[in-house]
Amino acid sequence: MIRSLYMLYGAVVMTVLGMGQYQGWSLARVNEVKNVPRSIRDNPGAYRSIYSSYHHYTGGK
Amino acid sequence: MSTGPTPTGKPQVKALNCPGCGAALAVRSFGNAVTIVCDSCHSILDAKDPNLQILQRFKVATDEVRPLIPLGTRGKIRGTDYEAIGFQRRTIEVDGLPYSWHEYVLFNPYKGFRYLTEYNGHWNDVSILKALPEVHAFGSAPTVRYLGETYKHFQTAQAGTSFVLGEFPWQVRVGEAAVVTDYVSPPRVLSSEKTGNEVTWSMGEYMAGKDVWKAFRLPGSPPDAVGVYENQPSPLSGEAKTIWVAFAGFALLLLVMMIGFDMIARNEQVFTGSYRYDSNQRGEASFVTDEFDIRGHTSNVEVKTGTDVNNRWIYLNYALVNEDTGKAFDFGREVSYYHGHDSDGSWTEGGQNDSVAVPSVPAGRYYLRVEPESDPGYGVTYYTITVKRDVPQYSLYGLALLALLIPAVLLTWRTLSFEHLRWAESDHPPIKWGNDE
Numbered sequence: 087m088i089r090s091l092y093m094l095y096g097a098v099v100m101t102v103l104g105m106g107q108y109q110g111w112s113l114a115r116v117n118e119v120k121n122v123p124r125s126i127r128d129n130p131g132a133y134r135s136i137y138s139s140y141h142h143y144t145g146g147k
Numbered sequence: 148m149s150t151g152p153t154p155t156g157k158p159q160v161k162a163l164n165c166p167g168c169g170a171a172l173a174v175r176s177f178g179n180a181v182t183i184v185c186d187s188c189h190s191i192l193d194a195k196d197p198n199l200q201i202l203q204r205f206k207v208a209t210d211e212v213r214p215l216i217p218l219g220t221r222g223k224i225r226g227t228d229y230e231a232i233g234f235q236r237r238t239i240e241v242d243g244l245p246y247s248w249h250e251y252v253l254f255n256p257y258k259g260f261r262y263l264t265e266y267n268g269h270w271n272d273v274s275i276l277k278a279l280p281e282v283h284a285f286g287s288a289p290t291v292r293y294l295g296e297t298y299k300h301f302q303t304a305q306a307g308t309s310f311v312l313g314e315f316p317w318q319v320r321v322g323e324a325a326v327v328t329d330y331v332s333p334p335r336v337l338s339s340e341k342t343g344n345e346v347t348w349s350m351g352e353y354m355a356g357k358d359v360w361k362a363f364r365l366p367g368s369p370p371d372a373v374g375v376y377e378n379q380p381s382p383l384s385g386e387a388k389t390i391w392v393a394f395a396g397f398a399l400l401l402l403v404m405m406i407g408f409d410m411i412a413r414n415e416q417v418f419t420g421s422y423r424y425d426s427n428q429r430g431e432a433s434f435v436t437d438e439f440d441i442r443g444h445t446s447n448v449e450v451k452t453g454t455d456v457n458n459r460w461i462y463l464n465y466a467l468v469n470e471d472t473g474k475a476f477d478f479g480r481e482v483s484y485y486h487g488h489d490s491d492g493s494w495t496e497g498g499q500n501d502s503v504a505v506p507s508v509p510a511g512r513y514y515l516r517v518e519p520e521s522d523p524g525y526g527v528t529y530y531t532i533t534v535k536r537d538v539p540q541y542s543l544y545g546l547a548l549l550a551l552l553i554p555a556v557l558l559t560w561r562t563l564s565f566e567h568l569r570w571a572e573s574d575h576p577p578i579k580w581g582n583d584e
Contacts, residue, residue, distance in 0.1 A: 088383070088386045088390065088558065089386065089389045089390060089393060092390050092393055092554055092555075093393055095554065096393060096394075096397045096551055099397070099547050099550045099551055100397065100400060100401070100404070100547070102547075103401075103404065103543055103544070103546075103547040104404065104408075106540075106543050107404070107408045107539070107540065107543060108408075108444070108446075109444075109445050109446070109506075109507050110445060110446035110447030110448075110504070110506055110507050110508065110537065110540075111447070111506050111507060111540070111543060112447050112503075112504035112505070112506040112540050112542070112543075113540075113542050113543075113546075114478065114503045114504055114505060114506060115478065116476050116477065116478045116503075116505050116506060117476075117477040117478065118474065118475070118476060118477070119466070119474070119475040119476075119477050120473065120474055120475075121473045121474075122466070122468050122473045122474070122475040123473070124473070126435065126466075126468065126516055127435055127514070130431070130433040130434050130435050130516050130518070131431040131433050133433070133466060133516055
């Protein structure tokens, strides 16, 4: 019983993995933005990334 | 329990009266019993004596126990009908605490005697051995071999009989003591009982209470089993091994998948460009790259950044914009590289290159909007951006392996916990986990 359940679970994991690989899933943090205006090509400064307020590491040891 | 004689004589019902109190005695074993206990006055009578001589009288205190299987009840054990004819309670003392279990004498006029034991809702079907097991008494935990199976020593204790009822194929007495030693190989247990110079070996096989209830067609439901019994089979016995075998199979399949996807991945470079960023220069730093095509099925897009940062950082706000749909994948990457020397020697932190995989990017015409940032005093930083599509992601294999590993580890942990509970009650308890104080 447990073995059958594990086999089923394993098959699901492998299928999801196969799908993920084919579709190009990744663990990266990416924000999807819709309807970006075409004017960006002419005026790149008009677009502001949500990551622009990121606090940078300026250290070293 | 002691061994009894082989049943002889034709089955016949005997009507007798107790010489102690005159109550009618129900004799069920057709002359095979050695002692009979009167249900009314609790006199132990010599069944072999025509006058039913009283061997012992014992007082029944408030701790009198009524058998869960009433005497006279018939049931089918391993395809043979047996009748419950005797019942006794036996007690051992461990660390000053009494532990009692119950034994039922079962009788079939053609097959003889058989026994059922019950402790805290755990049952055993017991029969007397006809051959002697081989005892290996070396080391701290002796073992016993019987019919090719090895049994591990579980417990040795002095057991005293504290209550008796019905018929017994031996001279039973309340207060009689025997040294009982149990060896286990779940679901079986081998028990030796030493009384004086006589040693009796018996074998028990674990039975679930519901099976006993079914066998004897008893009303209601059996008492719940409490804790883990010495020869109780683990509900996960053997499962952990098969799960690990299945896990090994899946891990191999994972490797095959990794090689396969590695081979079919396009890993196609769709764009590359070299840039310069001067942090001292005022004005808008953001720019867009030339357009590039991403073809084929939806796949990831890897954006690689190579820089010449040295004891400093550069931060790049990226937006991978689909020219046709206006949909953008927005992300930021910091590239920093620091190194130096201190009292511990030389050290480094970070690196000059970075890579990120943007997930599930559909085919289309794209460009990158790039907005670099850095400390104003750093000056010029040179960097290269390379974009590839359909790049194998090994982190997903790691996640899949973890997902497959977790159930196997949990199952193994549960199996070990069960065995830990079993042996915690033995003379060989496992090392305690944690601090009991």
